[in-house]
Amino acid sequence: xxxxxxxxxxxxxxxxxxxxxxxxxxxxxxxxxxxxxxxxxxxxxxxxxxxxxxxxxxxxxxxxxxxxxxxxxxxxxxxxxxxxxxxxxxxxxxxxxxxxxxxxxxxxxxxxxxxxxxxxxxxxxxxxxxxxxxxxxxxxxxxxxxxxxxxxxxxxxxxxxxxxxxxxxxxxxxxxxxxxxxxxxxxxxxxxxxxxxxxxxxxxxxxxxxxxxxxxxxxxxxxxxxxxxxxxxxxxxxxxxxxxxxxxxxxxxxxxxxxxxxxxxxxxxxxxxxxxxxxxxxxxxxxxxxxxxxxxxxxxxxxxxxxxxxxxxxxxxxxxxxxxxxxxxxxxxxxxxxxxxxxxxxxxxxxxxxxxxxxxxxxxxxxxxxxxxxxxxxxxxxxxxxxxxxxxxxxxxxxxxxxxxxxxxxxxxxxxxxxxxxxxxxxxxxxxxxxxxxxxxxxxxxxxxxxxxxxxxxxxxxxxxxxxxxxxxxxxxxxxxxxxxxxxxxxxxxxxxxxxxxxxxxxxxxxxxxxxxxxxxxxxxxxxxxxxxxxxxxxxxxxxxxxxxxxxxxxxxxxxxxxxxxxxxxxxxxxxxxxxxxxxxxxxxxxxxxxxxxxxxxxxxxxxxxxxxxxxxxxxxxxxxxxxxxxxxxxxxxxxxxxxxxxxxxxxxxxxxxxxxxxxx
Numbered sequence: 001x002x003x004x005x006x007x008x009x010x011x012x013x014x015x016x017x018x019x020x021x022x023x024x025x026x027x028x029x030x031x032x033x034x035x036x037x038x039x040x041x042x043x044x045x046x047x048x049x050x051x052x053x054x055x056x057x058x059x060x061x062x063x064x065x066x067x068x069x070x071x072x073x074x075x076x077x078x079x080x081x082x083x084x085x086x087x088x089x090x091x092x093x094x095x096x097x098x099x100x101x102x103x104x105x106x107x108x109x110x111x112x113x114x115x116x117x118x119x120x121x122x123x124x125x126x127x128x129x130x131x132x133x134x135x136x137x138x139x140x141x142x143x144x145x146x147x148x149x150x151x152x153x154x155x156x157x158x159x160x161x162x163x164x165x166x167x168x169x170x171x172x173x174x175x176x177x178x179x180x181x182x183x184x185x186x187x188x189x190x191x192x193x194x195x196x197x198x199x200x201x202x203x204x205x206x207x208x209x210x211x212x213x214x215x216x217x218x219x220x221x222x223x224x225x226x227x228x229x230x231x232x233x234x235x236x237x238x239x240x241x242x243x244x245x246x247x248x249x250x251x252x253x254x255x256x257x258x259x260x261x262x263x264x265x266x267x268x269x270x271x272x273x274x275x276x277x278x279x280x281x282x283x284x285x286x287x288x289x290x291x292x293x294x295x296x297x298x299x300x301x302x303x304x305x306x307x308x309x310x311x312x313x314x315x316x317x318x319x320x321x322x323x324x325x326x327x328x329x330x331x332x333x334x335x336x337x338x339x340x341x342x343x344x345x346x347x348x349x350x351x352x353x354x355x356x357x358x359x360x361x362x363x364x365x366x367x368x369x370x371x372x373x374x375x376x377x378x379x380x381x382x383x384x385x386x387x388x389x390x391x392x393x394x395x396x397x398x399x400x401x402x403x404x405x406x407x408x409x410x411x412x413x414x415x416x417x418x419x420x421x422x423x424x425x426x427x428x429x430x431x432x433x434x435x436x437x438x439x440x441x442x443x444x445x446x447x448x449x450x451x452x453x454x455x456x457x458x459x460x461x462x463x464x465x466x467x468x469x470x471x472x473x474x475x476x477x478x479x480x481x482x483x484x485x486x487x488x489x490x491x492x493x494x495x496x497x498x499x500x501x502x503x504x505x506x507x508x509x510x511x512x513x514x515x516x517x518x519x520x521x522x523x524x525x526x527x528x529x530x531x532x533x534x535x536x537x538x539x540x541x542x543x544x545x546x547x548x549x550x551x552x553x554x555x556x557x558x559x560x561x562x563x564x565x566x567x568x569x570x571x572x573x574x575x576x577x578x579x580x581x582x583x584x585x586x587x588x589x590x591x592x593x594x595x596x597x598x599x600x601x602x603x604x605x606x607x608x609x610x611x612x613x614x615x616x617x618x619x620x621x622x623x624x625x626x627x628x629x630x631x632x633x634x635x636x637x638x639x640x641x642x643x644x645x646x647x648x649x650x651x652x653x654x655x656x657x658x659x660x661x662x663x664x665x
Contacts, residue, residue: 360372492585614630
């Protein structure tokens with residue numbers, strides 16, 4: 001077995017989009033792989049025969065990231081084989097071309113083209129689909145125009161690519177670019193008429209739409225706004241047969257986050273955000289269709305719904321919630337694992353899959369469960385859960401267990417103040433020799449409401465293969481331990497910083513082969529904020545790498561996609577009524593104290609933590625004579641380390657490692 005190589009991640013297969021066929025005899029999922037030469041990801045649909053366990057590749061367009069089962073034999077997916085599609089897209093014309101394919105063999109056949117960028121689609125019957133697609137209030141619709149009028153509008157769109165008109169917030173979104181007046185709108189599409197009928201109005205953003213069992217009614221979450229998007233939302237019912245749309249809820253101060261039918265009732269999750277702000281854990285509710293009243297069925301529940309276990313080795317999405325029979329199945333993050341649970345209409349919750357690791361996505365059919373997840377130091381694979389036992393079905397990434405030496409994280413529990421314990425881990429260098437002195441890297445997660453766990457993390461394993469100790473923890477502010485533990489509003493850089501420093505003290509005291517004079521620190525997003533904060537408050541680290549960071553809460557408020565609501569919630573007030581508080585918690589305030597050589601990594605399309613954050617901190621360090629460097633990645637966003645272009649991900653990890661090698665080895 002050899003040491004892990006930096007570019008080994010380009011051989012990984014990333015699994016996502018798992019769905020059973022209607023009868024459950026088959027399941028389909030998407031396998032993503034990296035093409036380094038073309039600097040992109042290739043995605044294809046694979047099929048699993050649930051009776052035999054055989055799985056095989058179905059499509060080969062290399063761009064199939066989503067699909068719908070039409071029946072047990074046919075799958076519908078979006079793709080592009082028409083040579084004119086590229087030309088049409090470049091002209092500003094929006095469309096989604098769909099193909100259907102028989103899973104038992106044969107070529108994909110073009111089914112229809114929808115003149116919109118479709119975001120999600122569900123089958124009602126062979127002639128009818130319900131879908132969401134992008135709509136822009138400021139753009140003239142192409143449908144119904146003559147060819148001359150259409151070309152005139154496309155010419156106008158092409159000319160307007162040279163500038164942007166902004167008149168609402170948020171005006172851009174990470175990973176989506178400028179979104180001014182964009183809405184994800186609900187439509188009904190009839191294939192035989194080639195007719196696309198809008199259901200919601202032009203100012204309503206739709207999410208989480210679900211069909212009932214009979215497929216004659218849909219429920220969804222809508223958020224209607226002009227000028228400024230609010231965090232509160234509403235629940236709507238759409239009667240397909242009668243073409244009637246009805247708002248269900250009567251409240252106007254609630255953030256609905258998921259909604260579905262459970263039997264003859266509506267089940268939803270959400271929070272009023274009054275006690276713990278925007279990061280408050282959701283509870284489960286039943287919503288009465290007639291009265292609009294909601295009933296909380298889990299008043300004492302305090303767990304995070306969904307998966308926040310971090311890894312840099314996943315790509316794509318799948319079900320986090322799914323109704324099957326009398327239950328809503330859902331993923332929860334608890335401590336440092338992601339589990340699968342189910343709840344009934346009475347609010348009774350049962351743990352279904354409770355093994356250590358991460359259930360990333362799942363599907364359930366007739367009591368049978370398939371899931372994609374991390375187990376131990378294995379990469380993503382497809383598993384079956386049956387009769388209380390897990391069985392691995394695929395071996396896309398088993399090669400890494402056979403060919404590479406990996407270092408298992410050692411879990412530690414650290415008391416950072418009386419009665420307050422945090423979870424942490426230490427990864428020893430590969431081929432570790434007791435008595436030999438090693439450099440070390442402290443890695444800080446983003447969020448802050450996410451968690452580190454014991455799943456595979458490529459950058460950490462690579463640094464271990466390069467002869468580093470790597471240590472990391474879940475300080476106060478992290479997910480998985482309830483609202484109170486996660487709540488650091490108004491306290492950024494105080495109690496969380498203390499937890500991380502006490503954890504560092506513990507590691508250096510108990511792992512004596514770490515050379516305390518050769519310890520570095522890095523982190524991204526919140527971890528980048530904390531890296532900036534740390535170097536302004538201590539000189540104990542000999543090198544730092546600040547990634548997609550925050551340095552100034554005032555500019556974070558005014559330049560980012562979530563800043564205008566995230567920053568007031570997390571710091572308190574606004575820059576106009578609480579400027580001193582904003583400045584007190586901004587790492588930039590303390591930049592004149594920094595002595596640590598620091599590398600800044602940022603992406604120019606990161607609208608979550610915009611490039612102004614790195615530029616300000618870098619400029620300050622240069623002004624004060626601190627060794628520093630800034631590396632910008634063009635065309636990347638906040639997800640560079642997880643889903644950035646392959647060559648950029650290689651360069652990123654190389655830049656970080658070279659920086660640490662320069663100062664720590």
